[in-house]
Amino acid sequence: MEDKFDPLLLENQLCFPLYAVSKALVRQYEPLLSELNLTYTQYIVMLAMWEKKTLSVNDIGAMVHLDSGTLSPLLQKLEEKGFLDKTRGQDGRKRLISLTEEGANLKEKAKDIPLKIGNCLHLTPDEAKCLYSLCYKTLGWLE
Amino acid sequence: MEDKFDPLLLENQLCFPLYAVSKALVRQYEPLLSELNLTYTQYIVMLAMWEKKTLSVNDIGAMVHLDSGTLSPLLQKLEEKGFLDKTRGQDGRKRLISLTEEGANLKEKAKDIPLKIGNCLHLTPDEAKCLYSLCYKTLGWLE
DNA sequence: CTTAAATAAATTGCATACAATATAACAGTA
């Protein structure tokens, strides 16, 4: 007489461990990022900016999967911290976001963060690649 | 002359796709859960309650990885919705959370949700198992 | 019994997330 499989047990969820590990990992970043005066969300926006130098709000949103409701106040804060500038482009609707010199210099201070985070994951390179691929594969179906 | 590997490119992050897929997946739940008058976080608390029937706030927190700062107002809302009851145990510091009849009945209405979510993931059973295991393995190292 | 230390929840303050709405500016058309 085996128990019937209950799809509503917490341990039978797939989303829940994703949700839990995502939050736990973000918490690992916070002490490292606070030294740069950044939160995790601000950090991924800075990653996008270090990569592209100048972007519209929508461009950033497409890269980091956030909408203007989240980005508007967040970009405001990064501007107040002196890391970003906002200007108007030819198209007056767009706000062009660009790095200040201070914002660009911050990349140097961030360079050790990925390794430090990687070290606390305890995944083999293959496991990390597998996790990475499965996340992107799933993400591809959800948008 | 190959480009040097830049660990600060968005595409070289492991946390970022986890963070993005977690949010995207939670968004998939929202339209299904709104029919039950639940948010995703409220749903995982209800999963814990359906499983254990009675729990303290800390017990729930340990199961779903949330602290009292998040749970206190959330449990308040679930109580107002009529899904949960709060009582005092022998230990007057603890609040014992239990299911109301309405809360218990809600499980029947939720029973198809896991399958619906599973269908939109487009992962093979092996891939799902792999993703599940890697999340729990990582989670184990982060707390 | 009294009081200091520990524990359980709740509260506060700040920073997301995101749906829905509003606003501003551009683009196409009669």
Added chain:
DNA sequence: TACTGTTATATTGTATGCAATTTATTTAAG
């Protein structure tokens, strides 16, 4: 050109997350 529809961003409202603090209660020591 005046009007309409579209696009880009900002604003509003609700619900988390979580660190830090506070409050209530219990436990342990003296």
